[in-house]
Amino acid sequence: MTKPRTNPLFHISKRKEITLRESASIRAGAILLALAACALVTTALTGENPIAVYGTMWHGAFGTTRKIWILLQNMALLLCVSLAVTPAFKMRFWNIGAEGQTLMGGLATAACMILLGDKLPNPVLIPLMFVLSCAAGAVWGGIPAVCKAKWGTNETLFTLMMNYVATQLVAYFVIVWEVPKGAGKIGIINQSTEAGWLPQLAGQKYLLNVLIVAVLTGLMYIYLSRSKQGYEIAVVGESERTARYVGIKVEKVIVRTMLLSGALCGLAGFLLVAGTDHTITTTIAGGRGFTAVMVSWLAGFNPLNMVLTSFLLVLLDRGAAEISTDFGLNHAFGDILTGIILFFIIGSEFFARYEIRFRKSAGKEG
Amino acid sequence: MKKLIAAVLAMALCLSLFAACSGDTGGETGEVKVGFIFLHDENSTYDLNFMNAAEEACKNLGLSEDQYVFRTNIPEGQECYDAACELVDDGCTIIFADSFGHEDYMIQAAKEFPEVQFCHATGTKAHTEGLENYHNAFAAIYEGRYLAGVAAGMKLNEMIEAGQFTAEEAKMGYVGAYTYAEVISGYTAFYLGAKSVCPSVTMEVTFTGSWYDETAEKEAANTLIANGCKLISQHADSMGAPTACETAGVPNVSYNGSTISACPNTFIVSSRINWAPYYEFVINAVKNGEQIPADWTGTIATGSVVLTEVNEAAAAAGTAEKIAEVQAALTEGTLHVFDTASFTVEGAALDSYMADVDTDPDYTPDTEAISDGYFHESEYRSAPYFDLQIDGISLLDTAF
Numbered sequence: 001m002t003k004p005r006t007n008p009l010f011h012i013s014k015r016k017e018i019t020l021r022e023s024a025s026i027r028a029g030a031i032l033l034a035l036a037a038c039a040l041v042t043t044a045l046t047g048e049n050p051i052a053v054y055g056t057m058w059h060g061a062f063g064t065t066r067k068i069w070i071l072l073q074n075m076a077l078l079l080c081v082s083l084a085v086t087p088a089f090k091m092r093f094w095n096i097g098a099e100g101q102t103l104m105g106g107l108a109t110a111a112c113m114i115l116l117g118d119k120l121p122n123p124v125l126i127p128l129m130f131v132l133s134c135a136a137g138a139v140w141g142g143i144p145a146v147c148k149a150k151w152g153t154n155e156t157l158f159t160l161m162m163n164y165v166a167t168q169l170v171a172y173f174v175i176v177w178e179v180p181k182g183a184g185k186i187g188i189i190n191q192s193t194e195a196g197w198l199p200q201l202a203g204q205k206y207l208l209n210v211l212i213v214a215v216l217t218g219l220m221y222i223y224l225s226r227s228k229q230g231y232e233i234a235v236v237g238e239s240e241r242t243a244r245y246v247g248i249k250v251e252k253v254i255v256r257t258m259l260l261s262g263a264l265c266g267l268a269g270f271l272l273v274a275g276t277d278h279t280i281t282t283t284i285a286g287g288r289g290f291t292a293v294m295v296s297w298l299a300g301f302n303p304l305n306m307v308l309t310s311f312l313l314v315l316l317d318r319g320a321a322e323i324s325t326d327f328g329l330n331h332a333f334g335d336i337l338t339g340i341i342l343f344f345i346i347g348s349e350f351f352a353r354y355e356i357r358f359r360k361s362a363g364k365e366g
Numbered sequence: 367m368k369k370l371i372a373a374v375l376a377m378a379l380c381l382s383l384f385a386a387c388s389g390d391t392g393g394e395t396g397e398v399k400v401g402f403i404f405l406h407d408e409n410s411t412y413d414l415n416f417m418n419a420a421e422e423a424c425k426n427l428g429l430s431e432d433q434y435v436f437r438t439n440i441p442e443g444q445e446c447y448d449a450a451c452e453l454v455d456d457g458c459t460i461i462f463a464d465s466f467g468h469e470d471y472m473i474q475a476a477k478e479f480p481e482v483q484f485c486h487a488t489g490t491k492a493h494t495e496g497l498e499n500y501h502n503a504f505a506a507i508y509e510g511r512y513l514a515g516v517a518a519g520m521k522l523n524e525m526i527e528a529g530q531f532t533a534e535e536a537k538m539g540y541v542g543a544y545t546y547a548e549v550i551s552g553y554t555a556f557y558l559g560a561k562s563v564c565p566s567v568t569m570e571v572t573f574t575g576s577w578y579d580e581t582a583e584k585e586a587a588n589t590l591i592a593n594g595c596k597l598i599s600q601h602a603d604s605m606g607a608p609t610a611c612e613t614a615g616v617p618n619v620s621y622n623g624s625t626i627s628a629c630p631n632t633f634i635v636s637s638r639i640n641w642a643p644y645y646e647f648v649i650n651a652v653k654n655g656e657q658i659p660a661d662w663t664g665t666i667a668t669g670s671v672v673l674t675e676v677n678e679a680a681a682a683a684g685t686a687e688k689i690a691e692v693q694a695a696l697t698e699g700t701l702h703v704f705d706t707a708s709f710t711v712e713g714a715a716l717d718s719y720m721a722d723v724d725t726d727p728d729y730t731p732d733t734e735a736i737s738d739g740y741f742h743e744s745e746y747r748s749a750p751y752f753d754l755q756i757d758g759i760s761l762l763d764t765a766f
Contacts, residue, residue: 064455070448171575175766180490180722181729181753182546184575184766185442188470276444279470284443324407324438331407331439 030348060322073206076213082295084264097159099289100166105133105269110280113196133270134263141262149251401453405465407438423645442467450475476500504748505664508555510637515559524682539590541600551750575766580604661748704741
């Protein structure tokens, strides 16, 4: 005896294609739902007016010219690290060592500023810092890549562990260079001479960083979508076997791409230390190496989309800080809101990729 | 076209009204607006101590809620400079920062905004930077540590009398953060306070390499207890050491505030800095158009160095009375914590010591600190600079 087959309540199937309009409306819907959920949570937990909270977030991000510059600067640095990890991700090489690669770049920059600050003039010193910081990042990214290419080691664990080695190296050098003795801090390097400091353009502290990353975004887009190397990365990412079959040297592509990825992280470290903070600490990368993973994924590894996703994450972060100041709420509350918004946005990716079809009526066989 | 002109005019009117309004709140009342920058938030005992003081000071001076702004979780990097500038944009005329690593970024902002007063707690550079609007502050917390040390020594005496151990076995343990002058000054003062009532006492010090690392501090305290330390004190900001003491039943002299609720059986007393007097001093000075000194050192007399209530359940009998007596001698100036007659370095008493008071990357000793028979702590700048390794104290590790 056979049971009568019943149709399930709904089917989930992969979308063949999605129009721009559909995808935009799904994402806009997600953001609206997220804002509504945040409003409910805000009212329930704090009793504050959610519209006022959103207004404050907006003000925190765009309230003054200075706030806009800070937003752009934070965005530039996050985007720089995100651009750095993207070629590796596109190759399906999970580089989660961007934090350490950035730190190594920063450490190389700081070392030049401290050791050579009074020996070389800025026009010589700054290019040297740039080259060495990219090289330091490249070495830090290259080691796991070589091991992966030669012995098939797990790159996720390897790159992650390299972060801790980098943190401890920085901690060591902080104690070597600390001022005053025992303080465990280096403080601003060359504050009086500004040796090794990136120049200010048009009187704007952060303009140069923003411009450099803007150019980098364009270059990375062209590299990934128009160059032969970019194509090789995509093929290796899709299928290593196919890549081998068509004659791509997979090992070479892995190492080359990770050297690039690490070098760009090193560049981010260089911009952080020489461009803005002018010091080195174990926490200077500020988790950007990990946030970058989200920026890159959310943007579907497209550098132009990453401008939007990094903007969104920095906007949420700056807004959250403003809420804690204005409403006297703990910083964690801003993080809760950020979490809710990201949950909806990441969730919307599912609906953009899959469609759900509900059972029309009972008994009808599909 | 007329409509357009009308619209533009209406908008201009609105904007000018708005500008006039915002102008009023800033200028006319002549009141101050104060910005506070904190490294963490209220979950850190260190920052909580500053936040409570800031609130107390603003309340005491009758500042309304829109006259002060708290910025929490500001790291010791460019974010501090940005936060300070944003506070200036927001109309603040006084800006305080609470963490050592904020200093250089505060100086950078101070150079950019000469009309705003920047006051930095625990920093060392104000007296050498020579900026009119940049100031350091600290408190003579070594005096508080000394008093807490007296309480510790009395506890040791009580335990010796009770036959728990001999006078020679009276050893204390101290969990420090870094081998920084502030920590060295603190533990030496604590040791000298204990030694003043229990002459045979010795002390072991270990360092964690972090201002806040609960696990490391707990482990450090446990190591010291296993080494035979009969009493523990600490200079780091977590509950690691006090809770380790409570678990092991070893008396603890705390820092930053009372830990009695978590450690009812072992907490003796705690010293802490009260920052409210400094905040009030600065705000009043700005209100009255008076100069703020480059360095300000709070004392017992200004109410900046305070001790919590003694926990009678754990402390030796008569501790509170003895503390009051020693405190009086300190305020009168008849007693000095770093009296050269009370300590030796490598077996010899000191009559001269060049301290590193002016901060430089080579740690160059630059200022004679010993005169009139004692080491003049926190006089040539507010932040401590006593960094001598005196006899009777052994350091377990100096990696940090």
